[in-house]
Amino acid sequence: MAAEPGTSEVRRQHRFDQGSLERYLGSHLPGFPRQPAGVLNVRQYSSGQSNPTFYLQKGGQAFVLRKKPHGPLLPRAHKVDREYRVQKALFSAGFPVPEPLLYCSDVSIIGTEFYVMQHVQGRIFRDLSLPEVGPAERSALYLAMIETLALLHSFDLQSLGLQGYGRGPGYCKRQVSTWKKQYDAAAHTDIPAMNKLAEWLANNLPPDDNEETLIHGDFRIDNIIFHPTEARVLAVLDWELSTTGHPLADLAYTTQFYFWPTSIKNLGQGSILGLKDTIETPSFEELISIYCRCRRITTTLSNFNFFLALSYFKMASIAQGVYARYLIGNASAENSHEFAKIVKPLAERGLELSKRSSFSSTQRSVSGELFHQSRKGQEILLKVKQFMKQHIYPAEKEIVKYYTEHKNAEDKSKKPPLLERLKELAKAEGLWNLFLPDVSGLSQLDYALIAEETGRSVIAPEVFNCHAPDTGNMEVLHMYGTEEQKKEWLEPLLEGKISSCFCMTEPDVASSDATNMQCTIERDGNSYVINGKKWWSSGAGNPNCKVAIVMGKTQNSSASRYKQHSMIIVPMDTPGLKLIRPLSVFGYMDEVHGGHFEIHFNNVRVPVSNIILGEGRGFEIAQGRLGPGRIHHCMRSLGAAEAALEILCQRAAQRETFGKKLYQHEVVAHWIAECRLSIEQARLLTLQAARKIDTLGNRRARKEIAMTKVVVPRTVLKVIDCAIQVCGGAGVSQDFPLAFMFVYIRTLRLADGPDEVHLSTIARWELLDQSKKLTAKI
Numbered sequence: 001m002a003a004e005p006g007t008s009e010v011r012r013q014h015r016f017d018q019g020s021l022e023r024y025l026g027s028h029l030p031g032f033p034r035q036p037a038g039v040l041n042v043r044q045y046s047s048g049q050s051n052p053t054f055y056l057q058k059g060g061q062a063f064v065l066r067k068k069p070h071g072p073l074l075p076r077a078h079k080v081d082r083e084y085r086v087q088k089a090l091f092s093a094g095f096p097v098p099e100p101l102l103y104c105s106d107v108s109i110i111g112t113e114f115y116v117m118q119h120v121q122g123r124i125f126r127d128l129s130l131p132e133v134g135p136a137e138r139s140a141l142y143l144a145m146i147e148t149l150a151l152l153h154s155f156d157l158q159s160l161g162l163q164g165y166g167r168g169p170g171y172c173k174r175q176v177s178t179w180k181k182q183y184d185a186a187a188h189t190d191i192p193a194m195n196k197l198a199e200w201l202a203n204n205l206p207p208d209d210n211e212e213t214l215i216h217g218d219f220r221i222d223n224i225i226f227h228p229t230e231a232r233v234l235a236v237l238d239w240e241l242s243t244t245g246h247p248l249a250d251l252a253y254t255t256q257f258y259f260w261p262t263s264i265k266n267l268g269q270g271s272i273l274g275l276k277d278t279i280e281t282p283s284f285e286e287l288i289s290i291y292c293r294c295r296r297i298t299t300t301l302s303n304f305n306f307f308l309a310l311s312y313f314k315m316a317s318i319a320q321g322v323y324a325r326y327l328i329g330n331a332s333a334e335n336s337h338e339f340a341k342i343v344k345p346l347a348e349r350g351l352e353l354s355k356r357s358s359f360s361s362t363q364r365s366v367s368g369e370l371f372h373q374s375r376k377g378q379e380i381l382l383k384v385k386q387f388m389k390q391h392i393y394p395a396e397k398e399i400v401k402y403y404t405e406h407k408n409a410e411d412k413s414k415k416p417p418l419l420e421r422l423k424e425l426a427k428a429e430g431l432w433n434l435f436l437p438d439v440s441g442l443s444q445l446d447y448a449l450i451a452e453e454t455g456r457s458v459i460a461p462e463v464f465n466c467h468a469p470d471t472g473n474m475e476v477l478h479m480y481g482t483e484e485q486k487k488e489w490l491e492p493l494l495e496g497k498i499s500s501c502f503c504m505t506e507p508d509v510a511s512s513d514a515t516n517m518q519c520t521i522e523r524d525g526n527s528y529v530i531n532g533k534k535w536w537s538s539g540a541g542n543p544n545c546k547v548a549i550v551m552g553k554t555q556n557s558s559a560s561r562y563k564q565h566s567m568i569i570v571p572m573d574t575p576g577l578k579l580i581r582p583l584s585v586f587g588y589m590d591e592v593h594g595g596h597f598e599i600h601f602n603n604v605r606v607p608v609s610n611i612i613l614g615e616g617r618g619f620e621i622a623q624g625r626l627g628p629g630r631i632h633h634c635m636r637s638l639g640a641a642e643a644a645l646e647i648l649c650q651r652a653a654q655r656e657t658f659g660k661k662l663y664q665h666e667v668v669a670h671w672i673a674e675c676r677l678s679i680e681q682a683r684l685l686t687l688q689a690a691r692k693i694d695t696l697g698n699r700r701a702r703k704e705i706a707m708t709k710v711v712v713p714r715t716v717l718k719v720i721d722c723a724i725q726v727c728g729g730a731g732v733s734q735d736f737p738l739a740f741m742f743v744y745i746r747t748l749r750l751a752d753g754p755d756e757v758h759l760s761t762i763a764r765w766e767l768l769d770q771s772k773k774l775t776a777k778i
């Protein structure tokens with residue numbers, strides 16, 4: 001038979017009954033050739049120190065078998081059943097792993113448990129410097145590796161069906177203790193650096209040690225099969241150490257070779273572990289930056305020294321274990337005796353790395369150099385992401401269920417208690433009122449990326465007190481309110497004690513031209529008296545809604561069209577204010593957002609001190625209110641688009657029609673690509689608008705704001721529509737959030753002004769810009 005590269009004859013200590021295996025596979029593995037009998041060829045892979053791995057060939061078909069080693073084993077190690085389980089889940093989700101074909105727990109067949117997987121034909125690079133390829137290809141291969149790692153870390157455990165796969169929060173703590181125990185069990189001499197490193201790690205555990213992401217545990221380039229000619233990952237191998245835990249542990253392990261001690265060289269026939277200085281590879285910073293960008297996380301990586309130190313500790317402990325197995329004649333590689341020499345230098349390097357304080361990547365902004373996110377912005381974004389994972393996603397279903405169950409009940413006036421608890425928690429963590437630059441210290445650009453994150457969940461904006469219409473109303477009071485108005489209304493809004501609504505649109509006139517507004521605000525002595533009808537007042541059904549900001553005409557018909565209207569504060573319990581009816585949105589009552597109400601004002605009297613900024617200043621305030629608010633809406637919507645695309649891809653990787661996975665149908669693959677293109681373009685436009693607000697102010701960013709307001713809802717609708725299509729009937733059902741998302745985003749093409757009005761604004765500004773260019777030329 002043609003020798004499989006990297007294999008040799010089966011080593012004496014790993015031999016098993018090949019006839020028994022052949023008979024078993026013949027009757028249990030579909031497609032395994034039964035005839036002729038007795039011709040199964042078995043060879044052993046030389047690399048790998050743990051579970052012996054074999055190449056099987058019969059009748060032109062090739063498979064790979066992995067089994068437990070014989071003899072006494074370290075506790076919790078060599079669990080081939082777990083490897084099989086995780087590969088199965090990942091393969092179904094479309095992640096590149098060899099297809100697992102069969103697991104056998106019957107030790108009578110070959111003496112231990114084993115599993116068989118598809119044999120993947122491709123390239124494995126044993127020397128991490130990849131000397132056999134040119135610099136461009138080397139970079140591309142490294143890039144493909146790190147993108148694959150980021151992809152692995154982006155999976156949701158539940159959708160993989162891997163709940164309970166790991167051992168819960170506290171991964172880093174357990175790692176330190178596990179590798180310490182394994183080292184102690186295998187140690188034959190005392191190495192003080194190992195003990196010191198173990199102590200440092202135990203005393204410097206990262207504060208976010210509750211992360212539960214699927215991690216590989218041994219992710220490095222020589223555990224990857226690349227396409228024979230392309231820089232593409234075909235399969236990630238060796239899932240023995242996979243579990244759930246902190247993803248940065250994997251990242252540190254994958255990149256630790258950048259810091260490899262020069263005293264440790266090639267280890268015989270095993271992998272070449274250090275990078276050669278003379279060969280160009282992408283820099284450590286580049287890889288980190290790409291990883292962070294793929295995962296859309298901050299590039300600051302404040303605790304990375306811990307994870308690198310942990311990696312070296314783990315390597316040292318593994319090396320000691322390999323040597324211990326060699327001493328009892330049970331190591332799977334031939335060069336196992338050399339591993340004793342590397343334990344000390346590895347531990348010393350780990351100690352050195354523990355002292356380094358910063359590992360930021362070169363590219364500081366999540367979206368590259370173009371849009372610089374401040375350090376504070378990055379930190380808060382990271383905290384928000386963690387909060388979402390830890391508290392919001394798990395609570396989402398229960399809170400939405402509460403709204404559904406209470407929509408017709410007597411106690412409709414109560415907010416879900418769990419929502420109130422989450423708000424308290426977010427406030428305590430300082431994740432509160434992030435939308436208001438003067439309060440949060442964040443720029444619009446910083447907040448834009450945070451708003452996107454919160455937009456992935458329907459309940460998140462309210463949990464962080466960053467939800468419309470309260471945000472817009474708080475902005476108005478903050479920018480234009482008097483000290484008394486701020487004390488009475490802004491403070492409780494900022495504290496989240498009350499909520500509010502905004503009343504501009506009217507049922508009887510086309511309100512996209514707000515100068516049509518008929519509601520009157522007339523001065524009468526020390527009061528203003530309000531008469532008129534409003535509708536689409538969002539949030540008015542919220543039990544905490546205590547105040548409305550109402551826009552109406554202050555009867556000065558001699559003034560210009562844009563100076564006749566004013567805004568005024570109206571407490572919701574003022575006599576004459578009546579909630580007439582809630583309006584449905586595509587049949588939904590939208591309780592989550594406090595409903596949308598028609599409200600009538602019948603001789604509603606409030607003190608003159610309730611006017612905001614002064615008579616005739618309504619349009620001026622509206623401009624200031626809606627500028628940043630629109631960007632926040634758009635960014636939140638992009639979060640919804642990301643969530644929809646995630647659902648689309650997961651579904652496309654799970655379901656099959658006409659003999660192939662949905663994503664393998666080209667039309668679906670193209671939808672996926674088109675969605676990604678559109679989201680990226682829309683995000684760039686949104687960030688551009690946010691930056692312009694930061695640098696030039698709301699007024700001069702008007703054109704970009706209007707462009708964003710048109711582009712983003714259209715884009716997001718398209719993505720959600722594709723996701724619905726891929727999900728089939730399920731996509732429009734209550735089992736998926738897509739139908740609700742579609743409805744909500746569709747309204748954004750009307751709310752805050754319909755597309756057509758914004759398009760007219762864009763055209764006007766464009767013509768003005770062009771005319772300026774023309775004048776400059778003349």
Ligand SMILES: Cc1cc2nc3c(=O)[nH]c(=O)nc-3n(C[C@H](O)[C@H](O)[C@H](O)COP(=O)(O)OP(=O)(O)OC[C@H]3O[C@@H](n4cnc5c(N)ncnc54)[C@H](O)[C@@H]3O)c2cc1C
Binds near residue numbers: 501502509756
């Ligand atoms: C879910 C939801 C929540 C909302 N929340 C609020 C809120 O909290 N407070 C509030 O005051 N309002 C709110 N609105 C109202 C929203 O802002 C208005 O619906 C919107 O401004 C359009 O006004 P209109 O409905 O009167 O449409 P109209 O003014 O009657 O316009 C109808 C259509 O005419 C077309 N049109 C208008 N102008 C032009 C033009 N110049 N060129 C070409 N075509 C044009 C557009 O296609 C437009 O959709 C909300 C609306 C929805 C759906």
